[in-house]
Amino acid sequence: MNSSKIEPEILATALGRLDAWLETMRAAGGYYGPAVGFRGVSMAYCGPGHDWRWEGLLDGWAERHARTGEPLFLARMEQALRDLAAAQLLNGAFRNSSFENNPVEGGMPHEPAVMAAAIRACNSLTRAGRRLPEGTTAMLERFVEERLIRELWNKLLKTFNNWLQSDFETYAPPAVASILEVLLGYAELTGDGARLEPYVRGAADSLLASQFASGPLAGGLPVSNRDGASASPYLAARCLPALAWLQRRTGETRWTAATDALVGFLGRSATAKGGFPFLIHARRPAAVLPVFTGAAAGTLVALHRAGRLTEELVAAHLPFVLARQTASGAFETAVGGNRRSRVSRRPDWRDVVPVVGWADKIYHLLAILNAGTPVPAAGAAGAVQHEVKVLGVDAVFCEDDHSMRLAGRTRTWFEWRKGTVWPSACELS
Amino acid sequence: MTRGTNAMNDQAIKKTDAPEQPLAGDAFLALLERRRSTRMFREQPVPPEMIERLVRAATLMPTSCNRQLWHFVAITDPAVKVKASRLSDAQQSYFYDAPVLLAVFYDTSLETRNPCSTAQVTVGITIGTLLLAAEAMGLGAIYLGGIRKPDGIRKAVGAPTHLKNFGLVCIGYRDDDPPAPNRRPVEHVLSYNRFTLPHERYHADIRPHLWKLSQVADFRDKLLWYKGVHIDAKTLHVDSDVRSSPKFQFMTGRLGVMIGACTRPRVLDVLSFNGDVTFQLLNACGGQVEKLYAYDLTPGIARYIVERFRRLGPAEVVEPLVNVEPETVQIPLPDGHVQVLSCYERLEHFEDPGPLLREMRRVLAPGGRALVVVSNRFYPHMYRYRRMRKKDYALGRNWNRGPERKYEPGQLARQFREAGFRVTAVTGLQPLHLKLVAAAEGFLRRLGWHGLADRAADWRLQRYATTSLWRYVSSSLAYELIKD
Secondary structure (H helix, E strand, O other): OOOOOOOHHHHHHHHHHHHHHHHHOEEOOEEOOOEEOOOOEEOOOOOOOOOOHHHHHHHHHHHHHHHHOOHHHHHHHHHHHHHHHHOEOOOOOEOOOOHHHOOOOOOOOHHHHHHHHHHHHHHHHHHOOOOOOOOHHHHHHHHHHHHHHHHHEEOOOOEEOOOOOOOOOOOOHHHHHHHHHHHHHHHHHHOOHHHHHHHHHHHHHHHHHHOOOOOOOOOOOOOOOOOOOEEOHHHHHOOHHHHHHHHHHHOOHHHHHHHHHHHHHHHHHOOOOOOOOOEEEOOOOOEOOOEEHHHHHHHHHHHHHOOOOOHHHHHHHHHHHHOOEOOOOOEOOEEOOOOOOOOOOOOEHHHHOOOHHHHHHHHHHHHHHOOOOOOOOOOOOOOEEEEEEEOOEEEEEEEOOOEEEEEOOOOEEEEEEOOOOOOOEEOOO | OOOOHHHHHHHHHOOOOOOOOOOOHHHHHHHHHHOOEOOOEOOOOOOHHHHHHHHHHHHOOOOHHHOOOEEEEEEOOHHHHHHHHHHHOOOEHHHHHOOEEEEEEEOOHHHOOOOOOHHHHHHHHHHHHHHHHHHHOOOEEEEEOOOOOOHHHHHHHOOOOOOEEEEEEEEEOEOOOOOOOOOOOHHHHOOOOOOOOOHHHHHHHHOHHHOOHHHHHHHHHHHHHHHOOOEOOEOOEOOOOHHHOHHHHHHHHHHHHHHHOOOOOEEEEEOOOOOHHHHHHHHHHHHHOOEEEEEEOOHHHHHHHHHHHHOOOOOOOEEEEEOOOOOOOOOOOOOOOEEEEEEEOOHHHOOOOHHHHHHHHHHEEEEEEEEEEEEEOOOOOHHHHHHHHOOOOOOOEEOOOEEOOOEOHHHHHHHHHHHOOEEEEEEEEEEHHHHHHHHHHHHHHHHOOHHHHHHHHHHHHHOOEEOOHHHHHEEEEEEEEEOO
């Protein structure tokens, strides 16, 4: 895929600068930094997270290696797999995998999303003639056997619960879709498809059963199967690759129809200025804000992985994403974090704090769209200073290669030295 | 199952010709002694004949005027289970794991004016008999009465409206070995000719924070094994994972900052219970600490922690500690041994937290920091008022944690001062005005002003922790302490 509207050099430069920023967030054990998510923020824990931040990074490196043959990306993938294996618990879950709820293990859909990307990374490494890092196979096996089948499989519903303490009747279609990718990928990797077939069938059926058939949400999938009144376009889009995979695997038209319907839902949901609303409701106006930059990129990535990304869609959403890149090379996380549609000179602080767990999706998208233009060498990331509002008070967000700081005239809200697990000051919840 | 009613009645009124059997009293009492509520079941079906024998035993029990207005529905079909669960809002794992759910119905319409509620008593006798009969037949069983909407069970099985559901008896082959629960001594519950209640027992009932330390320890020990999570991938009750709650997030963050300010500190979690705080810290910064001590009152709790952590990963830095004396708080650590200390809603177990606070100070190194989160008496915890209104004898007792005394901020400040701590910060968690904003949010949604309601929700979420005066009417108070 190549964008007809954006100059290739602009894409390559954006990718290179983002790469440079991501390197400033790398330290022992993984990628560090605060998290701003759909459901809240995790500003206190800034250590390595094993949530979906790995997904876009692993896929992005695989994409860039496929384009350039650069062994650096293979080395990054290998290190990532080692870091992930070291972060796994014996029950198959991963430490600090809950993104905005960190530091908590068992994040959904984070863990299966990362494992699905890890399986794709394994395939890339194998294709490149590399041996998988030690512990990778055991990690995948433990995740599938212990976490998915032993702990999360619901034998009555015949699908996967979201976590151990889920209501027994509840499952999350976006998480089930990621789990399907893990099971299908793992079955291909190990040749153990027959044994996993009942789980794949059950999960696939539950995914289809949860899709909205009619009304304003038609084609969308809810965040939870018991929520019949709202859908998140980005989380719904995350189901696309699994649906497309099922279609390829079975040849059944029901998967094509489900994919078509979901693509239609996404098309109807998009905002005029680019990006996708936060949440679409069946019986009331959509909660458009905040529009997450990474979610827009992630939606395009999901469409690409399902073979449904078009030039028009790229042209509609890519400028919105690129416009959010800052001097540091990072991307602003969202627009409208304060839920106010009126444009303010000082945005909400949550809009500007860069988050690896969203930047990775942009990284992957840029890697997909960069069709071979050489990416400028990653130099040092630039410093950035942004006027923001924190709980209604004027403040300034500053970031450079070594730190992030959010402070007002009389109060320091947040101060974190990159590479450390805990901020030295944190007054944000 | 249908049986010949007339034949049964004939059998009932006919005087038995069988020779009198000696009453196997000891065997029966032994059966009572060994019966436990079973919460984990094997995936092994129970033959219909056994279910019929169980119900036969239950129907031998007396009913008022021998009305026998009961009916039992054995639910074995997973689809019906799912439907019953959905309609009744029952959220226990054994609902799903038990091969048989025996729904107990009774037509109470004929006995509505009976002052002793004989219909309800009849059902109680019946359910007790079912539990005993299951034990006698080598089965495990538990009565599931914690169902929010028992009428949903009726709807799920298609029972008529005049039959009232009294919960379910979950039956199957036992896959657990729960510890024996403590029972009150007979002299505490029996009096002759004139009602008497020992002073000690009276206080324990209405003011459980007056329990002796050994009583607290026993309660917490059993509670953990009955309601614990994460062991062997089994969750018995669907309680949300508190570690994702804003309160826990706040606490972890503050502890993290304290840990980050030291070089490989030794950290102590006081009254660690299921080890949530310890586990959280182990995951977040296990490599940054020299030792993570999880201190609690009983060896059973220590065993739980070892078991839980063993199933999750290597945890060499974690060391469970058990209280030394049965009736005295005594942390088995030398003076000044730890640099960071946490105590998460545990002072509430004590009428006088002084001894615990002094012990906490003793083991803290000079300059060491502590984070103590305590429930605030000035916050209108609604469940307490509901219990008062309903004259619930367990007033003030939170059954998910143990005795629960609420302190006033002034009392706490004095306690900390007397124990030798200096308070460096006090943060209120979930202040009262958030409740008011939440109510306003609901009102706005009813008006259809969702945009404003969304902003109110966002405003509320960002102000969970406060250092303003609102903190004195917040649900919990987080004290950051230092030992000078």
